[in-house]
Amino acid sequence: MKQYYQNFIIRDWQQSDRQLAAAVISSVLSEYGLGWEAEGADRDVLEVEEYYLKTGGEFWVIEHQNNIVGTGAYYPIERGDNAVEIRKMYILPKFRGLGLGKYLLQELETAIFKRGFKQIWIETASILKEAVQLYETNGYIPTIGVETQRCDRVYMKVR
Template identity: 30%
Template sequence: MVEYKIRSYRRSDYEVVRDLFSHGMSEYVPGVCIHVVTRPWVLFVISCMFLTLLCSSKSLILPVLAVTLVLALGRHVLGYCWSLYIDHCLKDDLQDIQKTYMEEQGSHFWVAEVEDRVVGTVAAKPSDEDEEELQLKRMSVRKDFRGLGIAKALSREVMGFARERGYRSVVLNTLMVQREAQRMYESVGFTKYMEFVLPTIYGNLVNFTISKYRYDVLPEK
């Protein structure tokens, strides 16, 4: 069993924390691509293109190559769009982690260490929607250290922080491709209370769903 410890963020963790977040989010690109390709209208368009080229060319090679090219192009575009989202996060709250989480009232940032190596992160800050809610953010665990209870321990760190500071609940958002994370949150007591499609043209086209979870903080007995 791997031994790990959870501690508060230090300035010296800056680069490794940002790198951990970037790599963790990049892992979702294949899942996003599969989600988009399996939308009914996308399958319909691809099927129509394939059949049209098959009938007009009388050859199987051309339609297969065309579909392959379209899928490869779509994968590239989706990967680029996802990288823009990652860059946005890096330039937002992760631009100055010390100021955003360690100096702001009611906020904090933790890292999980294994043999002095940062392998996990999580952050908390007051919710923009309700002053009695604490928002859990930036949960990430290195792929080769998952399944060891680190994510659960980081979640409980946020729960304890919320309880100590008198928050009524802890809330968080997950994307439709984060099924493993959703199961982990549910295992430590979070419940889904809302699900909605991103209110943009792109969000509606690909059914880009966001699930909101809540953990109700109970006072210590």
């Protein structure tokens, strides 16, 4: 998968992206006072093959001038009905406010629904105000059942 949005490239993750994608995510988490959890909530970033590629999910990176500036991913989950969870939607601060997050979310949804999934779940933290606003203005409904320790909100969207 390779797509373009303005002067950004959104493409499939490659092994050589592992540390750079992890650095983007860790940086955004620390910006909001949230910790990087290599053995917990962020283990999937270090083991993309196991968590995403082998389970029927996808992990994308956003490139700008040959630098990774964002990520977005999803994988199938057990809860719900034929469901996936969107994970690791992070964009460095310098590249926010350009519509990139909304575009990424819509492209993830398109890929998910094309593959026949019926529900999308997203967990986030209230402190990530831009993310909360993005999900709520794009049809995600608050629900219950947060499973990730640093998160306090869970949303769902049904096709």
